[in-house]
Amino acid sequence: MSRGKVNAINEAFVDELGAVFSELATDADTKAVILTGGGKFFSFGFDIPELLNYSINDFARYLKKFCAMYTGMFLFPKPVIGAINGHATAGGCILALTCDFRIMVTGKAKIALNELNIGAAIFAGCVGMLKSAVGERNAEKVLLTGAMFTAGDAQRIGLVDSVTSEETLMAEAKKIADEFSQKNPDAFKTLKNLLRRPAAECFGGGEERSILDFIEIWYSEPTQKVLRGVMINK
Incomplete structure (x- = not known):
């Protein structure tokens, strides 16, 4: 991922990343995927300043696209390694949760689903992915x-699988991707589908309801006041 300094997620970002994963899903030469960012950020999350200019209808369209994108990534039939090179907050953490294996750099980098801190909610599918990764009780603690x-x-709660230094991150990620690539692709796809099916049940009617709830809270006076104070160094 490469959008400015923090990989803030706007509509073009969603369209492009979703299209890349759709293409790679059917590319016979692609055996595994490594998802990473650049600099100090894996991804900041939503491009809040840009999204504040959206009408409610435009914002609803954006959210539906975002949810469709991470659903496709979570159910992607091939191995996806998340090389978390820096901060992965809110929407950035959601992107990380779609990965089959998450490796994160040590140091100052933080990972969080910190929507509550700005007065925002989250989506049903995200809750399903989080529970799949860390379990019910830890999911409550995170959210x-x-x-x-x-x-x-x-790593201690299962939000990431392993940790490494900034210098060795990509080498470690490539090693893990190579190991996954040796597996039978049809067997991997089937097993991944079986493992992720319970979480995937959150996608659908519950997702649509949670999008509506998200919009209502996003446009509430207290949340808008906080959001208008968010600055992103793009």
Whole structure:
């Protein structure tokens, strides 16, 4: 991913990343995918300043696209390795949750579903993905505290699978991707589908309801006041 300094997620970003994964899903030469960012950020999350200029209808369109994108990534038939090179917050953490294996750099980088801290909600599909990764109780801790986790703390609850240094991140990610690539692709696809089916049940009617709830809270006076104060160094 490469959009400015923090990989803030706008509508063009969603369209492009979704299209890339759709293409790679049917590309016979692609055996595994590594998802990473650049600099100090894996992804900041939503491009809040840009989205504040959207009408409610335009924002609803954006959210539906975003949810469709991460659904496709979560159910992607091939191995996806998340090389978390820096901060992965809110929507950035959601992108990380779609991956089959998450490796994160140690140091100052933090990972969080911190929507609550700005007065925002989250989507049903995200809750399903989070529970799949960390379990029911830890999912509650992640969402209801909005805590920012270091790589080590994230590993302890299952939010990431392993940690490494910035210098060795991509080498480690490529090694893991190579190991996954040796597996029988049809067997991998079938097993992944079986494992992710319970979480995928959150996608659908519950997702649509949660999008409506998200919009209502996003446009509430207290949340708008906080959002208008968010600055992104793009």
